[in-house]
Amino acid sequence: MIRNAGAGSGDARPADLPSHVLAAHRKLLRRRAVAVLTTQIAILLVFLAVWEVAGRRQWIDVLLFSYPSKIARLLAGKLADGSLMPHVWTTVLETGAGFLLGTLLGTALATLIWWSPFLSRVLDPYLVVANSMPKVALGPLFIVGLGPNMGAIIATTLAVTVIITTLVVYASFKEVDDNYVKVVRMFGGTKSQSFRKAILPASIPAIVSTLKVNVGLAWVGVIVGEFLVSKQGLGYLIIYGFQVFNFTLVLGSLVIIAIVATVMYRVVASIEARLNRKP
Amino acid sequence: MIRNAGAGSGDARPADLPSHVLAAHRKLLRRRAVAVLTTQIAILLVFLAVWEVAGRRQWIDVLLFSYPSKIARLLAGKLADGSLMPHVWTTVLETGAGFLLGTLLGTALATLIWWSPFLSRVLDPYLVVANSMPKVALGPLFIVGLGPNMGAIIATTLAVTVIITTLVVYASFKEVDDNYVKVVRMFGGTKSQSFRKAILPASIPAIVSTLKVNVGLAWVGVIVGEFLVSKQGLGYLIIYGFQVFNFTLVLGSLVIIAIVATVMYRVVASIEARLNRKP
Amino acid sequence: MDEAKPSVVLQEVSHVYVSGKTAFLALERIGFTLQAGEFVSLVGPSGCGKTTLLSIVAGLIAPTAGRVEVGGKAVTGPSRQIGYMLQHDYLFPWRTILDNSLIGLELHGNITEGQRSEALGLLAEMGLGDVAGQYPHQLSGGMRQRVALVRTLVTSPDILLLDEPFSALDYQTKLQLEQLIADTLRKWGKSALLVTHDISEAIAMSDRIIVMDRRPGRLRRDIRIPEEIRAASPMKAREMPGFHRLFGEIWNEFEDMEARREPL
Amino acid sequence: MDEAKPSVVLQEVSHVYVSGKTAFLALERIGFTLQAGEFVSLVGPSGCGKTTLLSIVAGLIAPTAGRVEVGGKAVTGPSRQIGYMLQHDYLFPWRTILDNSLIGLELHGNITEGQRSEALGLLAEMGLGDVAGQYPHQLSGGMRQRVALVRTLVTSPDILLLDEPFSALDYQTKLQLEQLIADTLRKWGKSALLVTHDISEAIAMSDRIIVMDRRPGRLRRDIRIPEEIRAASPMKAREMPGFHRLFGEIWNEFEDMEARREPL
Amino acid sequence: ACSGTAADRTKIRIGEVTRSIFYAPQYVAISQGFFKDEGLDVELTTTAGGDKTMTALLSGAIDVALVGSETSIYVNQQGSGDPVINFAQVTQTDGTFLVSRKKIDKFDWSMLKGSTFLGQRKGGMPQMAGEFTLKKKGIDPQKDLKLIQNVDFANIPAAFASGTGDYVQMFEPQATVIEKEGKGFVIASFGVESGQLPYTVFMSKKSFIDKNSKSIQKFTNAVYKAQRWVAEKPVDDITAALMPFFADTDKEIVKAVVKRYKDQASFATDPIVDEKEWNNLQDVMQAAGELQQRADYGKLVNNTFAQKAIETVKK
Numbered sequence A, B: 001m002i003r004n005a006g007a008g009s010g011d012a013r014p015a016d017l018p019s020h021v022l023a024a025h026r027k028l029l030r031r032r033a034v035a036v037l038t039t040q041i042a043i044l045l046v047f048l049a050v051w052e053v054a055g056r057r058q059w060i061d062v063l064l065f066s067y068p069s070k071i072a073r074l075l076a077g078k079l080a081d082g083s084l085m086p087h088v089w090t091t092v093l094e095t096g097a098g099f100l101l102g103t104l105l106g107t108a109l110a111t112l113i114w115w116s117p118f119l120s121r122v123l124d125p126y127l128v129v130a131n132s133m134p135k136v137a138l139g140p141l142f143i144v145g146l147g148p149n150m151g152a153i154i155a156t157t158l159a160v161t162v163i164i165t166t167l168v169v170y171a172s173f174k175e176v177d178d179n180y181v182k183v184v185r186m187f188g189g190t191k192s193q194s195f196r197k198a199i200l201p202a203s204i205p206a207i208v209s210t211l212k213v214n215v216g217l218a219w220v221g222v223i224v225g226e227f228l229v230s231k232q233g234l235g236y237l238i239i240y241g242f243q244v245f246n247f248t249l250v251l252g253s254l255v256i257i258a259i260v261a262t263v264m265y266r267v268v269a270s271i272e273a274r275l276n277r278k279p
Numbered sequence C, D: 001m002d003e004a005k006p007s008v009v010l011q012e013v014s015h016v017y018v019s020g021k022t023a024f025l026a027l028e029r030i031g032f033t034l035q036a037g038e039f040v041s042l043v044g045p046s047g048c049g050k051t052t053l054l055s056i057v058a059g060l061i062a063p064t065a066g067r068v069e070v071g072g073k074a075v076t077g078p079s080r081q082i083g084y085m086l087q088h089d090y091l092f093p094w095r096t097i098l099d100n101s102l103i104g105l106e107l108h109g110n111i112t113e114g115q116r117s118e119a120l121g122l123l124a125e126m127g128l129g130d131v132a133g134q135y136p137h138q139l140s141g142g143m144r145q146r147v148a149l150v151r152t153l154v155t156s157p158d159i160l161l162l163d164e165p166f167s168a169l170d171y172q173t174k175l176q177l178e179q180l181i182a183d184t185l186r187k188w189g190k191s192a193l194l195v196t197h198d199i200s201e202a203i204a205m206s207d208r209i210i211v212m213d214r215r216p217g218r219l220r221r222d223i224r225i226p227e228e229i230r231a232a233s234p235m236k237a238r239e240m241p242g243f244h245r246l247f248g249e250i251w252n253e254f255e256d257m258e259a260r261r262e263p264l
Numbered sequence E: 001a002c003s004g005t006a007a008d009r010t011k012i013r014i015g016e017v018t019r020s021i022f023y024a025p026q027y028v029a030i031s032q033g034f035f036k037d038e039g040l041d042v043e044l045t046t047t048a049g050g051d052k053t054m055t056a057l058l059s060g061a062i063d064v065a066l067v068g069s070e071t072s073i074y075v076n077q078q079g080s081g082d083p084v085i086n087f088a089q090v091t092q093t094d095g096t097f098l099v100s101r102k103k104i105d106k107f108d109w110s111m112l113k114g115s116t117f118l119g120q121r122k123g124g125m126p127q128m129a130g131e132f133t134l135k136k137k138g139i140d141p142q143k144d145l146k147l148i149q150n151v152d153f154a155n156i157p158a159a160f161a162s163g164t165g166d167y168v169q170m171f172e173p174q175a176t177v178i179e180k181e182g183k184g185f186v187i188a189s190f191g192v193e194s195g196q197l198p199y200t201v202f203m204s205k206k207s208f209i210d211k212n213s214k215s216i217q218k219f220t221n222a223v224y225k226a227q228r229w230v231a232e233k234p235v236d237d238i239t240a241a242l243m244p245f246f247a248d249t250d251k252e253i254v255k256a257v258v259k260r261y262k263d264q265a266s267f268a269t270d271p272i273v274d275e276k277e278w279n280n281l282q283d284v285m286q287a288a289g290e291l292q293q294r295a296d297y298g299k300l301v302n303n304t305f306a307q308k309a310i311e312t313v314k315k
Ligand SMILES: Nc1ncnc2c1ncn2[C@@H]1O[C@H](COP(=O)(O)OP(=O)(O)OP(=O)(O)O)[C@@H](O)[C@H]1O
Pocket: C017, C018, C019, C024, C026, C045, C046, C047, C048, C049, C050, C051, C052, C053, C087, D137, D138, D139, D140, D141, D142, D143, D168
């Protein structure tokens, strides 16, 4: 049963009801948002605390898993001597580019195969199989094609994101109620208008949730790319950390990735909220 | 304009129309299926032919890119001496397990957060951020947790598939028309029944398209896992190929992955066809 | 009339819809009683809150203020005693017509062979016998509406809430279904709350007619139908002497509401 | 009447629905002409193929056999000359009511300020002035239906195809909208094909009534409405002397069709 | 030595950092049955990369690791209660070669000046040994040449083959393959130039060694037998012994590589980790800036098993 925000304010005069209910509803929304945030922060803090204690008391192998304050010290040190930010910027740049390009290309490809059902049927197995190629094994392709530079890294990112985006977005295009397209066609709308006026707006929620998936995939792609070829970036720091067996550095890089990914998530979430302002 | 299969059979007697139209419709479907398959095979053959010629004429670096007949010879040889199949079986087994587990766990997790909107809001950023952790960097975690064996490989696969599945499937749960749930609740249906009778069946197409994504991700996960730790499997063959600078072996392994992935795709596609038999 | 059947009581029910920055008072202090075995029609201009009221009685939405009781117990959610046929059909596209008809029973537990054949019988009675194996998108609008009706009827609820159940049907089919519903309800002593735009239908089927006003939704009139019209079948009722007077009375109510409104 | 307006001609139109392993003959050899400026109603039992026929005229589905011409040219797809109001509203949930009303114009090109205020005016005329900024899910069933009507009317098509446009409306609103449509059509000399289950409505509004039979969908009768009823407004027409005879005649057609059918 | 049935053999799990001809003695010990003769049942896993190998060792997933001894120094540098002990050396020089794109008849290290040099990735032993050698030859890797260090180990051949770099520092068998294909020419060996180092060593956790000293002794014995076998046998025999482990490599290439490593004495002839070699390693690491504090030889190296093996096996 949908509990209405104002249930219980039964003694208000009916004429005042709407404003009462509206106020109660807003309060509820605010309270819920606060509860969510509090829980999220609590989870984070508990996790950090347990990790810290486990590390300090040697319940876990510190060599392999380090602990938060050790990681924080390392990062603070690198931040202070200015050796951290160039890595962060490089990777953020690459990730941003990979994320945007991947989402755009994937959506464009999905649009193309939506346009031609024949093409979609022909390409379907190729997409699935291409998606199953381990991207690391394709390293030589990118290096030979684009040289051992940022191009190869972004290509790796695209290899990771584009096909998944295509498959997921295309699936959401297909899910759109045919009747919306019928309405457009009824008014003499062209195929392109059917797409722009019905298919695309109806799929926006699905595309936004693909954005969330892509935030993750772009990072994975960039880091894999940096594994293959790089002299700077968080992926580079990670392999370097592995090389010199400094897992605190590895985990520190992961922490930074998590932080920047959270920021990116916030951006996507606010886009989502803006699109959902309606209902 | 939806061109009906039988348009043009205008001179048939109305009483015979249905059977005429049905026959024409079936013929059309068959012809379309044949056209799709023919095009797919043609694309494959052209690709192989171009590759072969480019390889033989040295337009591409054979050392890095090999060519089909060379790869075929290598695979045939390994098939004959029995050294290939153990690798294939190991990987297929791992992939199958990772695929099934990943899809099941992801769907289960999506169900859980659908169940609790609060949980879903709390976990949403964690999922996105967790998804952006480069799985390769988590290798040591799995090795410590599960040892350098198949367990670690399957864990890597799950790390690759589960969160994406969760995000995509949960998004599709949210897309389901509220009114279907209303119908279930109207009959006094429980929340679990709302899920089983409305949300789940309505999301089946989306889940199947996630299966297609997962076919790919499971392979990527297994291969990455085998990169981390393995003594057998196609991923092992790939790194070994890199190690001994035998790219024909690397490409051969990729070809086998493509073949088995195609088989898996066929299975998923036939599930999809069965589910779509309806309309 | 069966004494064990429940009645529905509404007391001072108000409802406010909230969305984003606005709140809209859809119902204001609605109070009435649906006796066990009684058939009440709800008429009123489009948008006056009839569907909202039905959803509240069904337990699908909680009223902002006021109290709803079914059989003496406060409504806190949907119950099996109540069968609600929504204004739009919302058949499940992935289920056949027969399976759509059986969804209610399925949700209540296992389906017996008897219930299955009962549903098939009901479908056939409504002229849908030969489409039982088809899917909703293969049916016309009126056919889908009838499937939704079957879906509600087969669970044999004590109280039926019907939201414009015959709006997409031709006159003959409509009359026959009116007859079918009236017979069923009378036979088992069940009660019903019918939303309709067809004043004749309201008069022909009901024991009482409630006329609602709009902006905000309020009770305007509660009209008792004379015994002789009530006793007659829906088809016959339309030819009774008092019928036209009643029709005119309700008509005038609408005219009055209309007159109050900005020019349409 | 404007001589440039197009007429609609159907010749031997048949349609078969194919799905999976079955084929269903929905329409059999339908032929008639809708003259420019003429108002024709289509009545028939539920499931007889009325919606199918409208979709064919609108160019949304191609008939299996036969020919449809609009203004002398064969129909190959939807055109701007034709405005089709679907049986179900299918408003876009992501657009406000006003934006939903404007979708047709938007698809035809840029929207002028004049068209915008025209749409707003039409919404107000239908009692939806104050919900123009809301979203479809905030509206009642009847309100949504009126929005769909506005959406069709604002593109000012030469030929209107209306599929049960007033089924969710109360009597008063319905009469007023009938009047509105009748006036508009007469004023601009446009033609209309109206599907309805309300025989009175069909008589009151039309120049001709086509009665369809079912299984398969066929033309049964083509009834011309006497001049005096046609000349009267829809509201007045219902009180004309010849009205009841006509009603009875059509009623009997339905009774005959009914009699042929398996027991309902 | 005795050989029992599989049941009463002790199981030892080895993790090797990569599959390489460079580790020939290990494969010989397996294929010639030296481990088996000692009553050991060895299970070999490739745990690609020093980090993974060390992780597996520290977490007890493997018993013995075959990995560069610099990793044990890194672990020590991070501070560990249970240090990783080097107990049997397998290779004693760097394993990379200098490959030139153009054929050079009379090579001199100064020719590298002003060229583009495709090196190994930072932090790894090949890179450290490479830069150490360059510096030794009077070349400043940062100033005197254009150093490309951003390519992953596995992709260096691809990068070179597609035109990156005038010179490349490359492992085997890539160097031999590149040479065979005419895409480059091996002109010098970093192994020869950087001097002797405890390059690849069998190591294990101290706690494991303390508890399983008998098995470790047997293990070392087997390794020593294999080293002697490799030292004595001709290249053809060694190649034959390796082939089961390199099924997909051209036999001629394996042979060429074995010969190259054997000729430059890359394979250690006994399992002892010399203190001089140890210090040389730390010099190299220090020069590369990767060593914060020098590691105590006595703390991380245990030669007792090696010495005992030499005594027993000789008898
Ligand atoms: N979810 C909602 N959010 C906001 N307003 C709503 C919502 N549902 C209904 N309303 C408003 O409440 C009023 C009553 O709606 P309701 O659907 O109950 O009318 P109704 O009497 O059933 O009308 P109709 O005869 O047209 O179906 C309408 O003005 C409508 O705009």
